[in-house]
Amino acid sequence: MARGSLPEMTPRKPFLGPSGFDWIWFLFKIHGRVPRRDLWLRLVLPVFVIQFVLVSIDIAVGGFNPESQIGTLSGIFSALTVWPGIAVTIKRLHDRDRPGWFMLIALIPFIGPLWLFVETGFLAGTQGPNRFGAERRPD
Numbered sequence: 001m002a003r004g005s006l007p008e009m010t011p012r013k014p015f016l017g018p019s020g021f022d023w024i025w026f027l028f029k030i031h032g033r034v035p036r037r038d039l040w041l042r043l044v045l046p047v048f049v050i051q052f053v054l055v056s057i058d059i060a061v062g063g064f065n066p067e068s069q070i071g072t073l074s075g076i077f078s079a080l081t082v083w084p085g086i087a088v089t090i091k092r093l094h095d096r097d098r099p100g101w102f103m104l105i106a107l108i109p110f111i112g113p114l115w116l117f118v119e120t121g122f123l124a125g126t127q128g129p130n131r132f133g134a135e136r137r138p139d
Contacts, residue, residue, distance in 0.1 A: 026091075027084040030100060033136050034091035035125055043088050044121075047081055089116075094132035095125030 016022055025032070026042065051074055058064040058071025065071070070078075090100035096119060106116045128135055 026088065028087055030087050030090045031094075032091055032133050033095040033125060033130075034088055035095060035136060036092070036121065039088060039092050039120065043084065047085075051077060089120055092120040092125075094130075095136075096120070096123060097126045097130040097132070 021042075026034070026038065054074040054077050055064065055071055058074050063072035064074075086103070089103055093100055093102050098119070102119075103116065105112045108115075125135065
């Protein structure tokens with residue numbers, strides 16, 4: 001190192017959790033693969049708990065409309081979770097070696113949403129690398 005020069009620093013990624021988990025990639029990017037465990041523990045469970053708390057707050061402060069069954073805070077939160085839900089579902093389909101377009105199967109009445117739910121939530125991903133990348137082990 002030349003005199004007076006600073007040591008080279010590797011840029012730190014923001015939003016990395018203590019385990020090095022990249023939350024921006026997980027919630028907003030559509031490339032790569034996500035295992036079932038991450039789907040349930042890092043998306044479904046937290047969203048369900050937060051939604052429950054926000055509905056309770058909406059009811060307590062009078063921000064819940066019983067006719068539409070939507071509260072102010074819970075409605076905003078629901079809107080904000082649409083894209084992360086789509087992005088994680090696409091990566092979960094990639095883990096099953098299916099393209100993101102397979103998500104459109106949910107448009108088939110009755111059977112489509114059930115098929116997508118079982119495919120992404122309960123069936124294991126492909127072992128080893130597939131056309132969407134290497135298998136990602138849960139942290």
